[in-house]
Amino acid sequence: RHPGWPARLGPLQVPAGLVAVRGPRLLDGSAWSKIRLRDREHLERWEPTAPGTWDDRNATLAWPGQWSSLRALARRGMTLPFVITVDGQLAGQVTVGNVIRGSLCSAWIGYWVASHVVGGGVAPAAVALVVDHCFMLAGLHRIEATVRPENTASLRVLEKLGFRQEGLFRRYLDVAGAWRDHLAFALTAEDVPDGLVYRLLADGRATIP
Template sequence: MTSTGYGTPYGSEPRHPGWPARLGPVTVPGGVVRVRPVRLRDGTEWSRIRVRDREYLRPWEPTQEQPWEERNAPWMWPSQWSALRRLARRGQCLPFAITVDGRFAGQITVGNIIRASLRSAWVGYWVASTLAGSGVATAAVALVTDHAFGAARLHRLEATVRPENLASVRVLTKVGYRREGLLRRYLDVEGDWRDHLCFAITTEESGDGLVTRLVDSGRAMWS
């Protein structure tokens, strides 16, 4: 027999703990990083970055029928934003924008939130190619993980990444996620079923916080 891990919901818990929220700032080589809820007016910059960074982002994202330029056009953002906001209000998702020096620079989302006895979710993120290797993604993951284990009252986060995505593997390991295993033919990416590494962290492993860990290691500074 296996356990589902769901159990009985906690009746006294707010419907969407930890949402909305603004996180940061933290300073890294790429600039001053903040995390905030996605906005409707993010659409223009969201589209500009993603269309420009097609070859940088596409190898890591799920296969879709629409051409890249079409599904990342400015007019596609309002429906995405509305769906994310609806999930956030239901307590199923924490959809954030990453900003650097006040400008939209990417997204980070805590999704598939399950509460009760499991208190688990996944985290996914992307940042503009111009900020690769600058510490921005690392800071954003640290900020959101600390928030998930604090105000959002989660116990475990996981992230899946293709083994070839060395930059993302480095982000996760730098902030303290541990590798749990290899998921064979896990997700359809670029027209084929791709293996993914599974990384995870629990609140017990986060210690005094992942941002504090980055600051203590010299990779970031409190702003």
């Protein structure tokens, strides 16, 4: 165990419904696979390139392997993996990865939500819950997010949350089959003394049910 894991966070009310995050479960496989197979168009062009076909990688049978490797990394303190639920149903994932402690205390954050809830404020709420948790309980000081300049929806999420743009990483990540430029954003704990959830509440983007 390490600080901040496991955890259940939320809920927050947003236009799409009641958003909460929790650790992934073995039994999430069929709901996860159903969304991932249906939403290939929506997801694939933004995700890191991986071996195998989309259908094989996102089959129900692929989940136990993903779940156990996420859990193993989480137990070693290297990752904080979460699934997002909307009204109790799985609707996406938020992952804090590459956790480095020592004098960095830094990690990246990545997220996706199911197509049937996009535009409903789910990702901002889930990312706010997780970032606050990282700063307040998991002992992290800095969270980075890298986004392709073409990904306007994701840029909007970071803008709503007040992430600071810090640079452009050239040919940074192998996404959808090629090395893609990414805009680099970050927040440190000092940037959000009251937390990101507070910021969403103050801006009227979420309420506490």
